[in-house]
Amino acid sequence: MAQAFSLFTVRDSILHRFHPLTKLSSAGFLFIAGLILPGTWTAYVVLVVIALPLALLGKVTRAWLAAAWRVALPFIISVFLVQGFFWPRGTPLVFLGPLSLKREGLVFAIASTGHILAVVSSFLLLALTTRPDMLMTALTQAGLPGNIAYIIVATIQIVPRFQAKAAAILDAQRARGLETEGNIIQRLRAILPLVVPLVLGSLVDVEERAIAIEARAFNRTGPKTSLIEISEATWEPPVRWVIVGVMVGMVGLSIWLR
Amino acid sequence: MSSRFKQDFTTVTLVLIPVAIAINIAVGQTIYTLKVPLYVDSIGTVLVGVLAGPWAGALTGLLSNLIWGLSGLNVTYAPYAAVAAVIGLLAGLFGESGWLKQWWKVILAGIITGLVAAAISAPITAYVFGGVTGSGTDVIQAMFQSAGFAVLPASFGQGVSSDPLDKTVTYLIVWLIVRALPERFMARFPRAENLKG
Amino acid sequence: MGDRGGDGGDGGVEYLVEMIALDNVTYTYPVTTTPALQNVSLTIPAGQFCAVVGANGAGKSTLAYTLAGFVPHFYHGKLNGKVTVAGKDTAATPLSELVLDVGLVFQNPFNQISGAKFTVREEIAFGLENLGVQRDEMLARVEAAMRVVGIETLADRSPLALSGGQMQRVAIASVLVMRPKAIVLDEPTSQLDPIGSREVFAAIRALAAEGSTVVMIEHKLEWVAAFADRVIAMAGGEVVADGEPADVLTDESLLTRGLGQTRYTLAARRARELGRWPAERKLPVTLEEAVEGFRK
Numbered sequence: 007m008a009q010a011f012s013l014f015t016v017r018d019s020i021l022h023r024f025h026p027l028t029k030l031s032s033a034g035f036l037f038i039a040g041l042i043l044p045g046t047w048t049a050y051v052v053l054v055v056i057a058l059p060l061a062l063l064g065k066v067t068r069a070w071l072a073a074a075w076r077v078a079l080p081f082i083i084s085v086f087l088v089q090g091f092f093w094p095r096g097t098p099l100v101f102l103g104p105l106s107l108k109r110e111g112l113v114f115a116i117a118s119t120g121h122i123l124a125v126v127s128s129f130l131l132l133a134l135t136t137r138p139d140m141l142m143t144a145l146t147q148a149g150l151p152g153n154i155a156y157i158i159v160a161t162i163q164i165v166p167r168f169q170a171k172a173a174a175i176l177d178a179q180r181a182r183g184l185e186t187e188g189n190i191i192q193r194l195r196a197i198l199p200l201v202v203p204l205v206l207g208s209l210v211d212v213e214e215r216a217i218a219i220e221a222r223a224f225n226r227t228g229p230k231t232s233l234i235e236i237s238e239a240t241w242e243p244p245v246r247w248v249i250v251g252v253m254v255g256m257v258g259l260s261i262w263l264r
Numbered sequence: 265m266s267s268r269f270k271q272d273f274t275t276v277t278l279v280l281i282p283v284a285i286a287i288n289i290a291v292g293q294t295i296y297t298l299k300v301p302l303y304v305d306s307i308g309t310v311l312v313g314v315l316a317g318p319w320a321g322a323l324t325g326l327l328s329n330l331i332w333g334l335s336g337l338n339v340t341y342a343p344y345a346a347v348a349a350v351i352g353l354l355a356g357l358f359g360e361s362g363w364l365k366q367w368w369k370v371i372l373a374g375i376i377t378g379l380v381a382a383a384i385s386a387p388i389t390a391y392v393f394g395g396v397t398g399s400g401t402d403v404i405q406a407m408f409q410s411a412g413f414a415v416l417p418a419s420f421g422q423g424v425s426s427d428p429l430d431k432t433v434t435y436l437i438v439w440l441i442v443r444a445l446p447e448r449f450m451a452r453f454p455r456a457e458n459l460k461g
Numbered sequence: 462m463g464d465r466g467g468d469g470g471d472g473g474v475e476y477l478v479e480m481i482a483l484d485n486v487t488y489t490y491p492v493t494t495t496p497a498l499q500n501v502s503l504t505i506p507a508g509q510f511c512a513v514v515g516a517n518g519a520g521k522s523t524l525a526y527t528l529a530g531f532v533p534h535f536y537h538g539k540l541n542g543k544v545t546v547a548g549k550d551t552a553a554t555p556l557s558e559l560v561l562d563v564g565l566v567f568q569n570p571f572n573q574i575s576g577a578k579f580t581v582r583e584e585i586a587f588g589l590e591n592l593g594v595q596r597d598e599m600l601a602r603v604e605a606a607m608r609v610v611g612i613e614t615l616a617d618r619s620p621l622a623l624s625g626g627q628m629q630r631v632a633i634a635s636v637l638v639m640r641p642k643a644i645v646l647d648e649p650t651s652q653l654d655p656i657g658s659r660e661v662f663a664a665i666r667a668l669a670a671e672g673s674t675v676v677m678i679e680h681k682l683e684w685v686a687a688f689a690d691r692v693i694a695m696a697g698g699e700v701v702a703d704g705e706p707a708d709v710l711t712d713e714s715l716l717t718r719g720l721g722q723t724r725y726t727l728a729a730r731r732a733r734e735l736g737r738w739p740a741e742r743k744l745p746v747t748l749e750e751a752v753e754g755f756r757k
Contacts, residue, residue, distance in 0.1 A: 013336035041392065077339050080398030088402050089394055092409040094418075114415070118394025122340075125392060129339045138334070139579045153278055154327070160282040160576030161331050163621055167571070168290040176294060186298060193298045198437070200298075201291050205307065205441050208283050213452055214572040215279040217531055221560045222575060222588035222635065225275060229593050233586040233600070282576065448492050 012162055013073070013133040021064030021135050025238035026144040031249045032060060033132035038253050040124020042260045046113055049120025057127050066134040073134075074126050081122050089115040138162050144236055152230065168208065175203050276452050277316040284308030285328040289337065301400065302430050305341075306351050310377075310438045313355025314364055315453040321352030343392050347384045351377055351431070355438075359458040370439045374432030381431060382423025389419040401426050479545070480643050480674040481505040481528060486542035488523060488532055497523040499698040501542075505676065505691075507642075510669045512689035512706070513678045516719025520698040521678045525567075525647040527551070528676060530559030547642045561592075564636030564644040568651050570628035573635070574620045581612065581631055584620040588639045606638040609671065610664035626657025630664050643674040650681065662688070682723045686710055686746035694720050711744040725751035 016022075021029065036057055040049040061067040089111040096108025142155040176186070179199050185192040219225075285308055292305030309328060313321025325348030333342025354377050363369040389395060395415040396402045404425045408418035442450070442459050450456045481504065488498040497520050505511050513521050526532045533540040534556035544551040547562040567573065578584040582603055589599045607613045610630040615623065620631050629649055636644060646665065650658035662684055669675045669688065679685050685692060685706060692709040694702035696718040702709045709715070711726055722730070725745045732738035738754065745751040 012334070073336060073339075081340070081393055081396055084396035084398050084402045085394040088396050088406045088409070089415075092406040094409050094412050094414055115394060118396075121392055121394065125343060126339045129333050129342055130336065133334050133336050137579070139583075153273070154323075156278065156575075156577050157281050157285075157323075157327055158331060159578070160279075161285045161327070162335065163576045163579070163619075164282055165286045165289050165335070167621065168286040169293065172290040172294045176297075190300065193300050196298060197295065197300070197302075197304070197433075198440070200294055201304070201307065201437055202441060202444070204290060204294075205287055205311070205437075206444060208287060209280075209441075209445065209449070211569070211572050212276060212280050212283055213449075214567060214569060215283075215576075216275040216452075217526075217535060217565070217567075218573045218632075219279060219575060220275050220531075220535065220556060221529070221565050223557060223560055223591040223639070224575075224587075226557050226591050230590050231593050231596060231599070232590055233583050233596065233603075235596075448490065451491055 012138050013069075013130070014137050015066065015069065015134055017065045017135070019063060019065040019135070021060060021066075025236060025242050026136050026141040027148060028238070028242045028246055029132055029136050030141065030145075031246050031253075033128045035249050035253050036060075036128035036131065037125060038256055040128065041121050042256055044260065044263065046117040047120070049117070049124045053120070053123060053127060057124075057131060060131060064131070064135040066131070070127070070130055070134055073130050074123060077130075078119075078122050078126050082119050085118045085122070086112075086115045089118070140234070140236060143232060143234060147232070147236075156224075168204070171207070172200070172204055175200055273316075273320065274454055277312075277320050277454060280312060280316060280453070281320065281324050281327070284312045284324050285331060287311070288328045289332060293337075301426065302433055303426075304430065304434055304437070306348065306431070306434050307437055307441075309348060309352040310355040310434055311441070313352045313357075314359035314438060314442065314458055315455055316356075317455050318353045318356025318360070320454075321354075321356040322349040323352070325349040325352035340393070340398070343388050344385060347381050347388070350384055351381055354380060355435075356455075359455055362458065364439055364442065364459055367436075367439065370435050371432055374435035375428045377435070378428030378431035379424065382420055382427040385423050385427070386416055386420040389422070390416040395419050395422075397422070478506060479504050480507040480509075480547060481676070482543075482545040483527075484543040484545075486527065486540070486544055488527060488541070489539045490523075490536060491538045495698075497698055498527065501698075501700055503693065503700060503703065505643075505674060507674050508672050510675045510677070510688055510690045512685040512692045513676060513695060514680070514682065514685060514692060514709075514720060515695035515701075519695040519719060521695055522567075522647050523698075524695070525565065525645045525676070525678055528643070528645050529563045529565040530554070530556050531565070534559070560641075561639060562642045564639060564641035565647070566629070566632055566636055566644065566649050567647040568649065570625050570632055570652065571621070573632035574628060576621070579619060580617050581620050581623075582607075582616040584631060585635045585638050588635060592639070602638050602640075603634075606634040609637060609667050610634045611660070611667075624657060625653045626660040629653060629657065629661050633661070633664050633668070637668060641673075643676065644668065646675070646677045646679075648678050648680060650679075650684075658684075680721070682710060682721055683725075683747075686723055686725075694718075696720070707743065707746050707750075710746045723747075729754060 039052045061070045090107050091105045093108035093111025096110040098106035099109050100107045139159050142159050146152055146155045180186060184196055184199055186196045287308035288305050291307050292303060295302055295304045309321060309325040312324040326345050329341045329345035329348045333339045358373040363373045389397060395405055395418060401422050405418050405422045408421040450459060483501050483503050486498055486501045487496050489496045513524060515521055523532060527544055528546060530551045533552060540552060551559055574584060575587050578587055585603045585606055586599050589602060607616060610633050612630050612634060615627060650661050653661060666688060689706050692706045693700055694709055694715055701718055702712055702715055710723060723746050725748060729738050729744045729751060733740060745754050
């Protein structure tokens with residue numbers, strides 16, 4: 007599992023024991039609530055009241071906060087700078103030389119930061135507490151086409167190999183004199199010698215991989231069984247329906263309010 | 265087009281898609297280390313569109329961004345899944361229309377795709393991310409806004425300043441790659457006729 | 462070579478005297494003009510371990526794909542003649558049925574790991590899941606397959622985090638678990654280091670010992686001489702020799718047709734040139750034969 011391209015960390019937590027679909031709907035709820043509900047500070051309320059307890063329940067708080075911060079920081083800095091100073095026709099609050107901080111821009115930036123954090127946190131929470139293959143198995147049992155599930159799991163597993171291949175090609179080309187630092191023209195020139203070998207080399211494998219899958223009866227029509235069994239508590243399915251119901255309600259409400 | 269649906273999703277297509285998404289991610293990251301003003305994170309998506317049709321291309325784009333997000337590598341890609349899906353769809357349509365057979369049409373396809381991508385990205389950038397991308401193009405956003413444009417149109421302006429170039433480079437790379445593929449290999453894919461001649 | 466009497470069998474297992482039969486088979490890939498297989502006719506009885514040797518491009522891989530049904534169903538192209546495997550005409554039987562009768566293992570271990578599963582155990586079970594086998598039976602069959610190839614300790618590891626030899630054994634187990642009537646291996650060790658090769662040959666030896674019909678394409682002739690009941694040599698898409706390892710691997714005329722020789726044969730040939738090996742004595746193909754011959 008360590009090889010797979012995912013954030014999943016094994017923890018003995020209550021959240022980890024939930025059914026994958028429960029975690030998916032919770033993350034979805036967080037995403038929708040943080041994004042759609044009106045109000046500048048709403049997203050923050052959602053984060054503190056719902057996301058944080060979930061993270062604590064999953065014993066992933068530190069990793070979650072660190073990752074969320076790392077991902078969101080460039081956006082937060084940008085949004086405050088861009089919207090704070092350059093809000094079109096805004097009311098100036100403070101003057102800093104030729105620039106001025108606009109009130110509307112600041113308000114917008116605060117709301118946007120809430121949105122960004124909601125989006126980032128919901129995905130991260132799901133990724134940290136859910137094994138991707140379990141999630142895919144659960145979705146397949148719930149009706150997701152097997153092909154889609156296959157694509158997602160296979161991608162997650164082969165990406166590290168491709169990253170390694172890309173790094174190896176980078177090293178090999180550098181050793182043959184390819185300039186990857188220096189001026190912009192040199193760096194642009196480096197694109198083809200790095201990209202083309204990677205893609206061509208990868209496409210060669212596609213034929214054999216297709217044969218291998220066929221040889222394992224993947225295309226057989228008819229019911230499939232599963233080696234791994236996913237357990238869920240009895241309260242989970244009804245709670246999931248409630249969550250989804252509220253989500254739909256929120257979307258409807260925000261459309262109606264506009 | 266619906267009659268081709270089953271034909272397009274052969275086993276080879278199914279196996280191609282994870283490889284294409286992995287290419288998107290590995291190339292995207294390599295380009296990032298080169299520190300050039302390009303993303304080049306859709307080579308796989310365009311390739312699938314051209315080789316296996318619009319729906320396969322759309323699926324590749326959609327899943328590519330969702331996986332990029334779920335993996336934690338770049339969570340902010342996830343909301344743009346719809347944009348990536350459209351890029352794949354367009355690649356399939358351009359492929360069907362034989363645009364990959366002449367270099368100037370390849371460039372035009374890239375420009376058009378870039379403009380459409382900018383148009384669809386703009387509302388996402390504006391409403392989810394407050395009009396910023398966390399990268400150098402935010403300067404352009406600031407410029408448009410200080411000229412009086414609201415967040416959404418300024419986001420479109422920001423997109424137009426980077427997407428058409430990025431997608432044109434992507435299409436040219438894909439074009440070079442399919443030209444380098446031997447014919448016996450090309451025959452494996454459902455839409456090989458897009459590239460013959 | 463073992464005739465297995467067939468008793469057709471009400472309720473019993475059908476014994477096929479002929480597991481594989483090719484009748485004047487010629488095949489050309491699409492977009493090419495030269496046939497990859499030319500007038501190939503051979504029969505392989507059930508339970509035999511048959512090795513296929515020859516230079517690159519001789520048609521060996523094409524033969525492997527033909528036995529497994531991927532020629533013509535996957536590759537299309539033009540197939541003339543009749544290919545019968547496990548009693549079925551491959552051209553007339555759907556590929557989804559053929560893959561259950563013939564298992565295929567090829568060179569690149571990585572390409573045979575589906576990527577759909579996170580542990581070796583699940584990866585091996587993948588084919589059985591697709592076939593809708595009940596969970597208890599799946600677990601039992603997977604354990605058995607892992608034991609045959611010697612990878613029980615790897616059951617919970619990620620299949621993509623293994624060495625080449627380990628991955629290849631997972632691939633063999635994944636094929637074995639589906640209980641095919643015949644197993645075709647196309648240069649299974651060519652991408653492996655010596656340790657990996659040894660592990661894989663041990664696994665192949667184990668599955669042959671269980672009575673499977675095995676067709677193995679291989680360049681490492683010392684291993685061929687050690688395992689195979691029969692050797693088929695190919696060149697230019699045709700079968701140019703067919704018989705016991707000791708005969709085929711010492712055949713002078715084949716040296717010009719791209720076939721190599723084992724180290725022991727080479728040593729004895731040199732010795733013969735120097736007058737140290739009697740001209741009329743048979744050349745060795747295995748270490749034991751060489752040692753015995755040189756001792757005399």
